[in-house]
Amino acid sequence: MKRHKQLRKAKADIEWDIVVIGGGASGLGVALESATRKYKTLLLEGADFAKGTSSRSTKLVHGGVRYLAQGDISLVLEALRERGLMRQNAPHLVKNQSFIIPNYEWWGGPLYTIGLKVYDMMAGKLGLGPSVHLTKEETLEALPTLKEEGLTGGVIYHDGQFDDARLSINLAQTIIDYDGVAVNYTKAIGLLKDKEGMICGVKAKDVIDGEEFDVRAKAVVNATGVFTDEILQMDEPGTPKKVVPSQGIHLVLDHDFLKGDHAIMIPKTDDGRVLFAVPWRGKVVVGTTDTLIENASLEPRALEEEIEFILNTAKRYLTRPPKRSDVRSIFAGLRPLAAPEGEDKQTKEISRSHKVIMSLSGLITITGGKWTTYRKMGEDTIHNAVILAGLPERPCQTENLAIHGYTKNIDHNDHFYVYGSEAKEIKEMIENDPPLGERLHDRLEFTVAEVIWACKKEMAMTLDDVLARRVRALYLDARAAEEMAPKVAQIMANELNKDTDWIKQQVEEFTEIAKGYYL
Numbered sequence: 001m002k003r004h005k006q007l008r009k010a011k012a013d014i015e016w017d018i019v020v021i022g023g024g025a026s027g028l029g030v031a032l033e034s035a036t037r038k039y040k041t042l043l044l045e046g047a048d049f050a051k052g053t054s055s056r057s058t059k060l061v062h063g064g065v066r067y068l069a070q071g072d073i074s075l076v077l078e079a080l081r082e083r084g085l086m087r088q089n090a091p092h093l094v095k096n097q098s099f100i101i102p103n104y105e106w107w108g109g110p111l112y113t114i115g116l117k118v119y120d121m122m123a124g125k126l127g128l129g130p131s132v133h134l135t136k137e138e139t140l141e142a143l144p145t146l147k148e149e150g151l152t153g154g155v156i157y158h159d160g161q162f163d164d165a166r167l168s169i170n171l172a173q174t175i176i177d178y179d180g181v182a183v184n185y186t187k188a189i190g191l192l193k194d195k196e197g198m199i200c201g202v203k204a205k206d207v208i209d210g211e212e213f214d215v216r217a218k219a220v221v222n223a224t225g226v227f228t229d230e231i232l233q234m235d236e237p238g239t240p241k242k243v244v245p246s247q248g249i250h251l252v253l254d255h256d257f258l259k260g261d262h263a264i265m266i267p268k269t270d271d272g273r274v275l276f277a278v279p280w281r282g283k284v285v286v287g288t289t290d291t292l293i294e295n296a297s298l299e300p301r302a303l304e305e306e307i308e309f310i311l312n313t314a315k316r317y318l319t320r321p322p323k324r325s326d327v328r329s330i331f332a333g334l335r336p337l338a339a340p341e342g343e344d345k346q347t348k349e350i351s352r353s354h355k356v357i358m359s360l361s362g363l364i365t366i367t368g369g370k371w372t373t374y375r376k377m378g379e380d381t382i383h384n385a386v387i388l389a390g391l392p393e394r395p396c397q398t399e400n401l402a403i404h405g406y407t408k409n410i411d412h413n414d415h416f417y418v419y420g421s422e423a424k425e426i427k428e429m430i431e432n433d434p435p436l437g438e439r440l441h442d443r444l445e446f447t448v449a450e451v452i453w454a455c456k457k458e459m460a461m462t463l464d465d466v467l468a469r470r471v472r473a474l475y476l477d478a479r480a481a482e483e484m485a486p487k488v489a490q491i492m493a494n495e496l497n498k499d500t501d502w503i504k505q506q507v508e509e510f511t512e513i514a515k516g517y518y519l
């Protein structure tokens with residue numbers, strides 16, 4: 001996956017069948033659906049793949065226990081099916097994760113056990129494991145750091161867990177494997193229209209060298225998540241907002257705060273939210289919040305009240321209350337919720353269902369949704385695009401499609417497991433040149449070889465690309481990521497043929513970003 005090759009193809013003087021704007025979960029899903037149906041497909045991402053919301057999730061592939069409680073049966077059924085397909089198609093990145101709901105009310109055990117049995121039943125053959133009621137003793141054995149006072153028992157259930165940014169890279173690679181084109185740092189700066197006012201392409205800009213070029217297309221899809229309205233305004237100034245951005249933050253703690261392999265799920269906090277504490281890559285991710293945000297940003301910042309909310313809620317359930325000094329990283333993401341019609345709703349009540357919107361100009365927009373349903377979002381969007389563009393009907397190929405890196409029998413204790421089938425090549429690099437196995441920082445397992453791999457094989461163009469999304473250092477230990485930045489920038493400069501000025505600029509820019517990830 002070489003950016004210069006993809007960019008050259010993007011600039012080719014051809015008419016694409018489908019051009020997708022946005023390289024997050026929804027855009028990647030749409031482009032994958034298109035490419036695997038053998039339509040001429042181009043994906044344009046203005047920053048890095050999954051730079052925004054799609055690298056900042058709770059790392060869960062889930063049906064949505066909360067949505068079941070809200071009565072949104074169709075969304076839960078869809079998400080449970082898609083959860084099973086993600087596990088089937090990308091087993092190197094999506095794994096079974098057990099969750100325990102601790103009960104501190106006498107009625108909690110029977111209520112949640114019945115509800116989760118329904119959840120299991122709805123998953124059918126794609127289920128990950130049965131829900132089981134636990135005694136107080138069994139709950140404490142599974143979660144030794146849980147507060148005992150008032151505990152009556154618990155319920156264990158199963159959902160999926162994954163690495164969002166790594167899956168994004170694999171999806172981009174899969175698009176290219178199927179002769180699609182996907183390129184980062186190539187921004188849509190305008191829409192091209194014919195004499196009748198119908199969209200016939202995109203005006204694009206190479207963010208790295210500043211060159212602008214036109215891309216002709218039979219259909220254009222707006223899959224820009226929280227930035228959806230910016231593209232809609234390009235099409236028709238004054239268009240009502242279609243997206244409500246909601247911010248969710250996560251605190252990352254050391255694994256000692258949980259100790260075991262089980263996650264905790266608190267189904268109803270003081271303000272009605274759900275709180276998770278989930279083991280992830282040797283740490284624990286605790287979140288999330290649901291705060292209405294006025295303006296979308298690629299680098300949203302956690303609000304002080306959100307931080308305090310998570311710390312205070314965690315204190316109520318853990319024997320070792322997490323302090324601000326225990327936080328290794330803090331990251332914020334914006335959910336692109338489809339704007340509700342009619343009455344005003346709180347963000348936690350807005351459906352996570354996706355919508356496909358067709359503009360009078362022919363622009364196709366996909367809004368809402370979540371990572372778990374990325375594939376279905378792509379399928380529904382392409383169904384509409386095919387009709388609009390008059391493309392030949394071809395069947396969906398993604399239900400049973402092995403994602404790039406696909407491999408079974410993963411050893412999750414192996415640091416390189418997220419590379420799937422390509423882990424072998426990285427290990428061979430280290431065997432042939434042992435210094436490449438050197439760790440980048442003594443608190444994290446990431447190696448020199450992974451930086452080189454990111455530059456050569458994964459279209460990493462900046463220090464942030466590597467430390468935030470190719471290796472997840474910024475999300476696991478922000479101060480460690482900041483400390484390793486100069487070394488990583490030097491390795492990247494050697495691979496990308498950059499000078500000392502580039503190294504200095506990259507370190508300065510990343511240091512500024514990293515400041516928002518620690519307290």
